[in-house]
Amino acid sequence: MNANPIVSDETFSEKEEDSHVKIVNLQKVFPVSRATLFNKKIENYIALDGINLDIKKNTFVSLIGPSGCGKSTLLNLLAGLDSFTSGEIFIEGKHLTGPGPDRGVIFQNYALMPWLTAAGNIDYALETACPELSPSQRREKSRYFLNMVGLERSMDKFPRQISGGMKQRVAIARALSINPTMLLMDEPFGALDALTRSYLQEEVLKIWEKNRVTALLITHSIEEALLMSDKIVLMSSGPSANIADIIDVPLPRPRIRKIIEKNSLFIDIKLKLEEHLLRETRAVEESS
Amino acid sequence: MSAKFAVLRSFLVSGLSISLFCVVWELIANANVIPNFPGSLQTFGELIWWISDPFFDNGPNDLGIGFNLLISLRRVLIGYTLAMIVAIPVGLFVGVSKTVKSSVDPYVQLLKPVSPLAWLPIGLFVFRNSEITGIFVIFITSIWPTLINTSIGVQSVDSDVLKVARSLGASRSNTIIKVILPAVMPNILAGMRISMGTAWLVIVAAEMLLGTGIGYFIWNEWNNLYVANIFVAIIIIGITGFILDQLFEFLQLQFNYDS
Ligand SMILES: Nc1ncnc2c1ncn2[C@@H]1O[C@H](COP(=O)(O)OP(=O)(O)OP(=O)(O)O)[C@@H](O)[C@H]1O
Ligand SMILES: [Mg+2]
Secondary structure, X not given: OOOOHHHHHHHHHHHHOOEEEEEEEEEEEXXXXXXXXXOEEEEEEEEEEEEEEEEEOOOEEEEEOOOOOOHHHHHHHHHOOOOOOEEEEEEOOEEOOOOOOOEEEEOOOOOOOOOOOHHHHHHHHHHHHOOOOOHHHHHHHXXXXXXXXXXXHHOOOOHHHOOHHHHHHHHHHHHHHOOOOEEEEEOOOOOOOHHHHHHHHHHXXXXXXXXXXXXXXXXXXXXXXXXXXXXXXXXXXOOOEOEEEEEEOOOOOOOOHHHHOOOHHHHHHHHHHXXXXXXXXXXXXXXX | OHHHHHHHHHHHHHHHHHHHHHHHHHHHHHOOOOOOOOOHHHHHHHHXXXXXXXXXXXXXXXXXXXXXXXXXXXXXXXXXXXXXXXXXXXXXXXXXXXXXXXXXXHHHHHHOOOOHHHXXXXXXHHHOOHHHHHHHHHHHHHHHHHHHHHHHHHHOOOHHHHHHXXXXXXXXXXXXXXXXXXXXXXXXXXXXXXXXXXHXXXXXXXXXXXXXXXXXXXXXXXXXXXXXXXXXXXXXXXXXXXXXXXXXXXXXXXXXXXX
């Protein structure tokens, strides 16, 4: 395998350019039952329509769009947690068939199991996703990943005993522990106070820059998207939401908030994004 | 300091209230409005007599109160345990599967409002045995609150936690055992507490018709027209029910995930 390091290096860099996720003409329709006084009828709500998206391996992509446009819906589809109506999704060239431990998910409200300690939550993930590990290997890994998010001293604490920021760090450690090739994050910092949020953003950025995987981040914050991503995907307002624009963020890494915030590119893209979001949000608010 | 003081204070107030109640009771009894109504002194005298020798056996109509209590507790415990063995898994499946819910719902909705005592003659007819009938009535009594609480609990499990389990590739059975069951433990225990409370209410009534047990003790003393002993039984039933309830409160505290 290592006989020719030059060749393997080349395949490696080629792989980096590979597509990890390819979405073709994706549509998602929710059946909505509307009960009136006399009858109940099923209507179709077209949440997503004609979504085409390519996510390159080991890149960081943010998804921004007006409230209710279907960001979470798209993330759930990628996680294999819901079925789509038509179109195609490829993960590493293969048709997506369902959920799998190659994708780690992180939700806004942490989704920790309150009856398990921080270490127990990670242990559950490992036990479920990697049944080949022995209990002692699992314990070691739990410790390693809690250490990574700076929680080694809270290993044996229950979720109720730790702060929101710490809970989300446990959730991040849990998502990373199963060694996913892709991270799916649905507003992971959305429930945190401003200071904790910016602290955790930088933490996640540092971890990701050290140990790159493909990452998809849903966010409402333009600054957050700019700080973290290689690409920002803008969604239009629903119903029948699709992708309005994809913006490259060629800011150098490793990124440091204080420095990149002064970069003129940062300011340009930020203005552009603000304009788009304002326009789409206006469309949502005025249609309802 | 102030916490200790508050406990002491509440004990003092409760004690005072009970003493006052007993004094008023004794006064009313002595006023002889209702002939032969036992006063508190007579009742507590009897209570001390019964609990100083709780385990004697002079035949079914003259049994120590300890034996009667144990007979009732045994019936409740057996019927209740059997009910839990059915109610918890069925409740879980009702919560998990729409099909199971639709097939079980009619029985639950129809039978839940029926007084469990209505099953007593059916039990006697089928089993031809008062002991098993008592257990059967308790079984029917205990099943509903736990079944309903469990199934409602399943429906309110955090959907994100379920998504995490699914995204990790957890199987359905793994999810039920490792995620849903612990998540609904608080609901199950709340249901079990209500079930136990109702079972303890119903056993007294059922035993009046069955013979032996603390309920029969009451019925027997009524036939003897010895009302003081009925009050003794009421006090003992109340204290036992209170202890059972406290047991569940303790268990619920162990499974309180929020604080
Ligand atoms: N299970 C469902 N059944 C019916 N409609 C649904 C369902 N899930 C989502 N929707 C609808 O689809 C649309 C997109 O929802 P989604 O949660 O994906 O939006 P979002 O972009 O994540 O919004 P937010 O920014 O508020 O998180 C919404 O209009 C929502 O009402
Ligand atoms: Mg959302």
